[in-house]
Amino acid sequence: MNDVIIVSGGSIQKDFALAFLKKRKKENTCIIAADRGLEFLAGTEYSPDVVVGDFDSLSPEGKVYLDSLKNTEICRLKPEKDDSDTQSATNYAIARGAKQITVLGATGNRIDHLLANFGLLVMAENKGTVVDLVDAYNYITLIPSGTVLKKDMQFGKYVSFFSIGGDVTGLTLKGFKYPLNGHHLTTSDSGLTVSNEIEDEEAVVTYEKGTLLMLMTRD
Numbered sequence: 001m002n003d004v005i006i007v008s009g010g011s012i013q014k015d016f017a018l019a020f021l022k023k024r025k026k027e028n029t030c031i032i033a034a035d036r037g038l039e040f041l042a043g044t045e046y047s048p049d050v051v052v053g054d055f056d057s058l059s060p061e062g063k064v065y066l067d068s069l070k071n072t073e074i075c076r077l078k079p080e081k082d083d084s085d086t087q088s089a090t091n092y093a094i095a096r097g098a099k100q101i102t103v104l105g106a107t108g109n110r111i112d113h114l115l116a117n118f119g120l121l122v123m124a125e126n127k128g129t130v131v132d133l134v135d136a137y138n139y140i141t142l143i144p145s146g147t148v149l150k151k152d153m154q155f156g157k158y159v160s161f162f163s164i165g166g167d168v169t170g171l172t173l174k175g176f177k178y179p180l181n182g183h184h185l186t187t188s189d190s191g192l193t194v195s196n197e198i199e200d201e202e203a204v205v206t207y208e209k210g211t212l213l214m215l216m217t218r219d
Contacts, residue, residue: 001030001093001096001097001098002028002097002098002099002100003026003028003029003030003098003099003100004029004030004031004032004093004098004100004101004102005021005024005025005029005030005031005032005101005102005103005104006032006033006034006037006086006089006090006093006101006102006103006104007031007032007033007034007037007038007040007041007048007104007105008034008035008036008037008085008086008089008103008104008105008106009034009035009036009037009039009057009085009086009105010105010106010107010114010135011105011107011135012037012040012104012105012135013135013136014040016135016136017040017104017105017136018044020104020134021044021046021104024102025046030049030050030093030098031046031047031048031049031050032048032049032050032051032052032089032092032093033048033050033051033052033053033089034052034053034085034086034088034089034105035051035052035053035054035055035057035058035085036053036057036058036062036085037085037104037105038051038053038058038062038065038066039058039059039061039062039065040104040105042061042062042065047069047071047072048069048072049072049073050072050073050074050075050089050092051066051069051072051073051074051075052075052077052085052088052089052092053075053076053077053085053088053089054076054077054078054079054085055076056079075088075092084116084117086103086106086116086117086120087116087117087120087123090103090120090123090124090131093129094124094127094129098129099128099129099130100129100130100132101124101129101130101131101132102131102132102134103117103120103131103132103133103134104134104135105135106133106134106135107133107135107138117133118133118140118164118213121133121140121141121142121164121213122142122164122165122211125142125211130142134155137156137217137218137219138155138156138215138216138217139155139156139215139216139217140213140214140215140216141213141214142164142211142212142213142214143205143212143214145205145206145207145208145212146204146205146206147204147205147214148202148203148204149175149198149202149203149204149205150201150202151198151199151200151201151202151203152201154198154216155216155217155218156216156217156218157197157217157218157219158195158196158197158215158216158217158218159176159195159196159197159198159203159214159215159216159217160193160194160195160196160214160215160217161173161185161193161196161205161212161213161214161215162185162187162193162212162213162215163185163186163187163210163211163212163213164187164210164211164212164213165211166187166210166211167184167185167186167187167209167210168184168185168207168209168210168211168212169184169185169207169208169209169210170182170183170184170206170207170208170209171183171184171185171193171205171206171207171212172204172205172206172207173193173196173203173204173205174200174203174204174206175198175199175200175201175202175203175204176196176197176198176199176200176203177196177197177198177199178192178196178197180192180193185207185210185212
């Protein structure tokens with residue numbers, strides 16, 4: 001289980017998500033439905049390989065679909081749990097060797113859930129796994145120093161950077177419309193690193209220390 005797509009229960013733009021699954025789904029890609037994310041997959045050509053959740057928020061139709069699954073592993077959680085369904089699905093994937101996890105439906109109206117999902121990025125990185133949060137307008141991930149971003153492969157027009165859990169020191173941005181050289185990025189000072197744009201064919205991000213969150217966004 002190296003490559004995993006988790007379909008979570010947040011807001012999902014259907015056309016985008018189906019196009020994303022068509023592009024990213026490979027023969028060895030595992031699809032995990034996190035609780036209510038199961039309902040998005042119902043009626044599509046994509047069946048989950050694994051379903052994780054307490055299923056207390058499923059609609060009656062969702063419960064019927066859950067009961068109809070024949071070749072799907074179902075991991076039932078107790079409603080009184082410490083982790084969110086998305087975090088439980090992420091932990092499940094990491095425990096089984098996932099090295100790359102993309103989460104659809106991690107964003108939406110609940111800001112508390114979104115902030116909790118930011119914590120998943122750090123938790124996963126500490127365990128050697130890369131997690132991306134993706135929706136129709138945003139691509140969110142942690143990036144290591146030395147990351148090369150190619151203009152013809154960027155998710156959206158804008159690229160922003162934020163420090164997570166402490167300062168990022170020596171931040172240098174090359175190939176961007178607004179370059180930086182050795183900037184000390186704090187959690188309270190991010191004005192210089194919001195809504196940048198890739199100008200050259202390749203842009204390079206380096207820094208000395210810290211945890212750097214990157215958001216590629218489009219209107």
